[in-house]
Each structure stands twice: as structure tokens, then as C-alpha cells.
Amino acid sequence: MAILVDENTRLLVQGITGREGAFHTGRMLQSGTHVVAGVTPGKGGQDYEGVPIFNTVEEAARETGANASVIFVPPPFAADAIFESLDSGLGTVCCITEGVPVHDMMRVSDYLNMKNATLIGPNCPGVLSPEKSNVSIMPDDIFTPGNVGVVSRSGTLTYQVVNELTQRSIGQTTAVGIGGDPIIGTDFIEILKLFEADPDTGCVVMIGEIGGNAEQQAAEYVQAEMQTPVVAYIAGFTAPEGKTMGHAGAIVSGGESTAEAKSQALEKAGIRTATNPTEVGEIVAEILGVSF
Amino acid sequence: MDLYEYQGKELLREHGLQTLEGIVATSPQEAREAAEKIGGTVAVKAQVLTGGRGKAGGIKVVDSPEEAEEAAEQILGMDIKGHTVRRVLVEGGAEIESEMYLSIMVDRGEKKPLILFSTEGGVDIEEVAETNPDAIVRVYVDPLVGLLPYQVREVVFYSGLEGDAAKGVGKVLQNLYTAFKEADASLVEINPLVLTKGGDVLALDSKVTIDNSSLFRHPDVSEQQDVEAADPQEHRAQEADLQYVKLEGDVGILGNGAGLVMSTLDVVAQAGGEPANFCDVGGGADAEKIAEALDIVTSNEQVRSVLFNIFGGITRGDEVARGLLSALESSEIDLPIVVRLDGTNAEEGRRILEENTPENVHTEETMLDAARRAVELARDGGR
Numbered sequence: 043m044a045i046l047v048d049e050n051t052r053l054l055v056q057g058i059t060g061r062e063g064a065f066h067t068g069r070m071l072q073s074g075t076h077v078v079a080g081v082t083p084g085k086g087g088q089d090y091e092g093v094p095i096f097n098t099v100e101e102a103a104r105e106t107g108a109n110a111s112v113i114f115v116p117p118p119f120a121a122d123a124i125f126e127s128l129d130s131g132l133g134t135v136c137c138i139t140e141g142v143p144v145h146d147m148m149r150v151s152d153y154l155n156m157k158n159a160t161l162i163g164p165n166c167p168g169v170l171s172p173e174k175s176n177v178s179i180m181p182d183d184i185f186t187p188g189n190v191g192v193v194s195r196s197g198t199l200t201y202q203v204v205n206e207l208t209q210r211s212i213g214q215t216t217a218v219g220i221g222g223d224p225i226i227g228t229d230f231i232e233i234l235k236l237f238e239a240d241p242d243t244g245c246v247v248m249i250g251e252i253g254g255n256a257e258q259q260a261a262e263y264v265q266a267e268m269q270t271p272v273v274a275y276i277a278g279f280t281a282p283e284g285k286t287m288g289h290a291g292a293i294v295s296g297g298e299s300t301a302e303a304k305s306q307a308l309e310k311a312g313i314r315t316a317t318n319p320t321e322v323g324e325i326v327a328e329i330l331g332v333s334f
Numbered sequence: 335m336d337l338y339e340y341q342g343k344e345l346l347r348e349h350g351l352q353t354l355e356g357i358v359a360t361s362p363q364e365a366r367e368a369a370e371k372i373g374g375t376v377a378v379k380a381q382v383l384t385g386g387r388g389k390a391g392g393i394k395v396v397d398s399p400e401e402a403e404e405a406a407e408q409i410l411g412m413d414i415k416g417h418t419v420r421r422v423l424v425e426g427g428a429e430i431e432s433e434m435y436l437s438i439m440v441d442r443g444e445k446k447p448l449i450l451f452s453t454e455g456g457v458d459i460e461e462v463a464e465t466n467p468d469a470i471v472r473v474y475v476d477p478l479v480g481l482l483p484y485q486v487r488e489v490v491f492y493s494g495l496e497g498d499a500a501k502g503v504g505k506v507l508q509n510l511y512t513a514f515k516e517a518d519a520s521l522v523e524i525n526p527l528v529l530t531k532g533g534d535v536l537a538l539d540s541k542v543t544i545d546n547s548s549l550f551r552h553p554d555v556s557e558q559q560d561v562e563a564a565d566p567q568e569h570r571a572q573e574a575d576l577q578y579v580k581l582e583g584d585v586g587i588l589g590n591g592a593g594l595v596m597s598t599l600d601v602v603a604q605a606g607g608e609p610a611n612f613c614d615v616g617g618g619a620d621a622e623k624i625a626e627a628l629d630i631v632t633s634n635e636q637v638r639s640v641l642f643n644i645f646g647g648i649t650r651g652d653e654v655a656r657g658l659l660s661a662l663e664s665s666e667i668d669l670p671i672v673v674r675l676d677g678t679n680a681e682e683g684r685r686i687l688e689e690n691t692p693e694n695v696h697t698e699e700t701m702l703d704a705a706r707r708a709v710e711l712a713r714d715g716g717r
Contacts, residue, residue, distance in 0.1 A: 069648070117547060117550065118550055118551070141547045142547060143518055143545055143547045143551075144518070144520055144545045144548070145440075145477070145515065145518050145545065145548065147445070148440065148445055148446060148447070148477040149477050149478055151445040152445070152446070152477050152478045153478065179648070180647070181647035181648050181677070181678055183678055184647070184677065184678060194593070195593070196591065196592060196593020196594070196596075197591050197593065198589075198590055198591025198592075198593055198594035198645050198647070199591065199593035199597055200593075201591075201645050201647050201677060202594060202597075202645050202676065202677075205645070205676065205677055222592060222593070224520075225440070225442060225445050249593070251593060251596060252596070253442075254443065255442075255443060256442075256443075259443075277593050277596040277597040277600060278599075278600070279599075279600045279603065280581070280596075280599040280600055280602075280603045280609055281596060281599070281612075282579070282581065285579045285612075286546070286579075287577075287579060287592060287595075287596050287612055288577040288591075288592025288593075288595060288596070288612070288614040289592045289593070290546065290547060291442070292592060292596065301600075317600075317604065318597065318600070318601050318604070318701060318702060319597060320700060320701065320702065
């Protein structure tokens with residue numbers, strides 16, 4: 043099994059005619075994803091690579107039976123796009139857009155609590171279940187199907203770690219990039235719960251970074267609730283205080299936000315924590331008893 | 335984006351909060367004129383985007399325009415935690431009855447605005463949180479509903495305020511929440527918020543951070559950004575749309591993706607080196623952007639070697655290698671550059687690099703090896 047997206051995912055792309063939206067729609071189609079609809083207001087009736095375009099998400103979902111959406115809409119309009127997906131009843135919403143204002147995300151997240159839907163992102167690479175569904179901007183040729191779940195706040199670190207796994211012939215159930223913003227729709231814990239409930243996931247890799255305390259909360263959850271082994275990696279030990287390190291959410295502001303505090307909390311919870319991405323692959327191989 | 339005290343206070347006044355009369359001065363002469371205009375006892379306050387200016391001698395209370403001029407002479411040009419003072423705020427005095435603390439911030443865990451209020455102001459709030467946590471009232475605001483009147487009453491009554499003080503602080507809180515929301519702030523902090531003997535509630539200081547992602551809808555705020563105060567490399571990087579943070583070390587670092595670059599910095603430190611910077615060039619292999627990034631990183635005089643860590647994803651390793659080669663051709667960097675290329679078509683990319691690169695470029699397969707090499711090269715001198 044995979045989590046969040048699989049062969050039953052019927053995907054709708056918001057912002058399908060934009061540069062990024064169009065490019066990645068092509069790639070998602072190549073991966074075999076069922077992209078059933080696109081939305082660009084004012085371009086309803088047209089199509090992109092055979093995918094019908096609609097003016098509104100509601101109409102697109104009604105006409106095509108879409109059950110998930112991926113958002114490539116520019117930051118000023120991204121929150122509105124998320125609200126539109128949530129109100130149209132889509133169960134999985136994945137917002138790739140980087141630079142969504144924090145106040146917009148506070149409102150979105152408040153609204154999300156009232157809806158039965160999962161929002162991944164914003165500022166994330168998306169979700170990919172190898173050979174089942176690609177709702178992401180991730181390079182699908184580094185993935186291979188298998189039994190490791192990956193959840194991460196960073197895009198390229200996800201690729202690096204997935205590559206380490208694949209090179210050791212260790213495949214993945216699903217990789218989820220939850221996003222690098224201060225406020226995101228879904229935190230580590232929700233994804234860890236899904237992996238824990240997935241019978242096919244035999245090990246989970248969790249990649250965190252400086253900023254906030256989501257890793258500490260995840261550590262508590264892992265210790266209290268999870269049977270599936272978890273391997274962690276944290277980036278940002280050398281980050282100075284008060285500076286944003288690329289991701290809007292990656293900022294050391296004392297206390298729990300440092301990489302030291304996070305990795306200490308993880309290790310205290312009995313979670314093996316790697317010191318570099320290569321070591322993640324080595325530890326997972328050891329846990330799964332894979333030799334190469 | 336952090337606002338200076340005087341900018342933050344302008345924002346507060348726009349939203350109906352009261353501050354002392356203040357004038358910004360950039361020279362001792364201007365400070366003297368400001369003190370003359372305000373009259374009586376004035377405070378001359380360094381305007382810097384860091385805390386601890388009081389302890390550093392950046393605030394002086396004086397009784398005459400002559401003394402204000404002298405104070406400004408001492409404070410202007412002062413270095414406070416690496417920040418050079420270029421402006422002072424000259425402010426009138428007030429008869430203070432009591433000092434309080436008030437802030438609203440974005441709470442990442444709860445994903446909501448969090449109000450903190452304490453009648454123990456004028457001191458470090460984290461200290462109060464440790465020594466006397468009951469002296470701080472905390473209220474979360476539902477961002478869709480907004481700050482409700484009963485929540486304002488909770489804040490003031492739970493703090494033990496009464497009468498005019500309760501009314502005054504309540505009004506300040508309501509106005510401050512509006513300012514927080516309308517300015518897209520991630521933090522607004524007033525410490526101290528004072529009650530005067532005359533019964534007014536004044537913001538004596540202000541610390542305001544505006545969410546960078548919201549600046550597209552606040553062009554007036556982004557214009558206030560102090561370009562002069564920024565580090566030259568950081569400023570250039572910002573203009574080139576590159577994520578760059580200057581650090582203390584001598585190994586210049588570039589890579590694609592914030593997480594990967596942070597990880598590269600860590601691995602360099604593990605290898606016994608010190609990173610000189612963080613620089614994320616983003617996705618794609620745009621030769622022009624890579625050339626600009628290399629130029630910015632190496633324009634830091636401290637840098638003795640460069641580590642370029644790339645993961646080829648959608649942009650394949652061979653394309654990345656060609657982009658890098660063309661970037662190297664257009665620049666004149668003779669510092670040692672270690673390139674670590676991994677991911678899709680990485681082998682082909684490394685082959686292209688090895689066959690075509692000048693002597694100062696070295697390729698490595700793993701992050702650890704690349705970090706060790708870059709650290710060694712930095713030690714050997716480089717420049």
C-alpha cells in the first residue's frame with residue numbers, strides 16, 4: 043500500500059497553464075498519474091496535453107470525479123486556491139507554491155480543522171508513491187517501489203535520501219514532502235500515523251531541520267505510539283540564530299528550534315538519528331537487514 | 335523583515351497606539367535640533383535591528399540639547415553585536431507609573447496568533463516566564479474569528495488591572511491586534527508598555543517583524559528596508575534572487591535546495607572546517623545564475639575554497655555539469671572549487687566535468703569526501 047496518493051488518485055492541477063504547472067503536469071502524466079483535470083480561470087473549455095481545463099475547481103471535480111489536487115498557483119492567490127479545493131470536497135490537497143503569507147496560512151489551517159481533508163504543504167515538493175501516483179515535482183526516476191516511508195521538510199534532502207535508499211536496492215512506499223514553511227497543513231505526526239497504519243511500510247525515514255518544534259512532538263509520538271522503526275536526520279547544526287536558511291520556516295530562534303535540541307529529543311525517544319544523508323541509507327539497510 | 339524601533343512605532347501610531355514624541359537623527363547636529371524641538375529631558379536611542387542595545391550603551395537619557403548632541407556623537411557609529419548604528423531616535427520623557435509587557439506573535443505549533451501580556455514589563459520576558467510564569471497571561475486568537483472582546487477582558491482582568499488602566503490596555507490590545515493582522519506581522523512586541531502618572535498607556539519601545547512572504551502586498555514596508563545595513567554579499571544575493579546567508583568560516587558553499595545546503599554546511603563542520611556562507615541557487619542549471627552565485631560567494635574575502643554540492647533531479651547531472659562549465663568559463667575564479675554531483679545522470683555529469691574543467695576544479699562522488707577535500711584545500715591557503 044501507499045499513503046495519500048495511489049493508483050486510485052484522480053488528480054486535478056490548479057494553475058495548469060502556468061509555466062511550472064504545465065511543466066510538471068507533463069512529468070506527472072509521464073509517471074502514469076491519472077491527471078483528470080486542470081483549472082485555470084478564464085481558460086475553461088481548452089485542454090493541455092489532452093487534460094480538460096475548467097474555470098473552477100467545483101466544476102472540474104464534478105465533471106471528472108477528481109479526488110485530489112495539486113496547486114501551482116502564485117503566492118498571492120495560493121490560499122484562495124486551497125480554500126477552493128477544500129470547498130469542492132477534494133480529499134487530498136497538495137500546495138507546491140513557495141512564499142504563501144503566514145497570515146493566509148493561519149486562516150487556511152483554521153478552516154482545514156473544519157474539513158475532512160489533508161493539506162500537504164505549502165512550499166513542498168509534493169507526494170510520490172513509486173509506480174502508483176506522482177503528485178509532486180520530485181524526479182521520479184530516483185524512486186523504486188518498496189517498503190520505506192519517507193517524510194521530510196526539505197525537497198532536495200528527500201531526493202538525496204531516496205537516492206541513498208534506491209542505490210542500496212531499498213524501495214519506498216511513499217515519499218511526502220510536508221514543506222519548509224513556518225505553518226504547513228500537515229505535520230510529521232499525521233504522516234507518521236499514516237505510515238504506522240500502512241502494513242507495507244516497514245521503516246520510516248523522517249527528515250527535519252531547524253525551526254519550530256515539530257520534530258520534538260514527532261519524537262514523543264514515535265516513542266509512545268509507533269511499532270514501525272523510524273530513522274531520523276536533522277539539518278542545520280551550523281545555522282546561526284535569527285537567520286532564515288532558505289526555507290521560510292528554517293530559522294533558529296532559541297530553545298527547541300535548534301538542530302541540537304531536535305536530535306537530542308529524537309535520540310532520547312530511542313530514534314536512531316543519522317549525522318549525514320548517507321548514514322540514513324546505512325542505518326535503514328541495517329534495520330531492514332539489507333546487504334549490498 | 336525586522337523594522338527599526340522608529341518604523342515600528344510609526345506602524346503603531348497608524349493604528350491608534352500612543353508613543354512618545356520622537357525624531358530620528360542621523361548626525362549629532364540633528365540630534366541636538368531634535369532635543370531642542372522636543373524640550374526637557376530626552377532619551378537618545380540607537381536604532382539597530384538587534385537586542386541588548388541598552389547594556390551596550392546605546393541608550394542615553396540627557397537633560398539638554400548639548401548633551402543630546404554629545405550622546406549622539408558617542409552612539410552613532412557604535413557597533414552593537416555586529417550592527418553599526420546609523421540613526422538615533424530622540425524621544426521625550428514620560429512620568430512612568432508602571433511598566434508592562436505586550437506582544438502578539440505567530441505561534442507555529444498552534445498555527446494561531448498568541449497574545450502574551452504581563453504587568454512585569456521592562457525586563458526580559460523569557461526571564462519572567464522562568465521566574466514567575468503566573469505573571470504572564472497567554473491567549474490564542476482564532477484567526478478566522480479574530481480577537482473577541484471577551485478575550486481582551488480576560489487579558490486585562492487576569493492580570494489584575496483595574497479601572498482606567500484596564501480600559502487603556504484593553505484598547506491598546508485591540509489596536510495592536512489590528513496592526514498585527516493588517517501589517518502581516520509575525521511579531522509585534524511592546525516592552526515596556528507603560529502606564530503614565532497621567533493615566534495614558536504608551537508604547538515606549540517596539541519590535542516588529544513583517545512576514546517576508548507578505549511583502550508583495552506591503553510595497554511601502556519593503557521600501558523601508560535598510561539596504562545600507564545589509565551585508566554586501568547578502569544584498570547582492572537578494573537582488574539576484576538567491577538565498578544567501580553570510581557566516582564566519584572560509585569554505586564557501588553553494589548547492590541546490592535549502593535542506594541540502596544546510597546539510598552541506600553541517601558536513602563541512604563535521605569534517606573540521608568552517609562554512610563561510612549558506613547559498614541556495616535553487617533548481618535548474620541556469621549558467622548565468624550559477625556564475626552570479628559563484629561570484630557572490632567568492633567575493634567574500636574570507637573564502638579560501640568552494641564546495642558546490644548539487645543533486646541532479648529533474649535537471650539531470652549532465653545538464654548541471656554543462657551549466658557549471660559555462661558558468662566557470664564566464665567567471666574568473668581561481669580559488670579551488672570542489673564539485674560534488676549526485677543524482678540522475680551524475681556519473682555522466684562527473685565525466686563531463688573531469689574532462690573539461692580547469693585545474694582548480696575537483697570532482698567528488700560523496701558529500702563527506704567533498705567536504706573533506708574542500709576543508710583541506712581551504713587549509714592549504716587557497717587565496
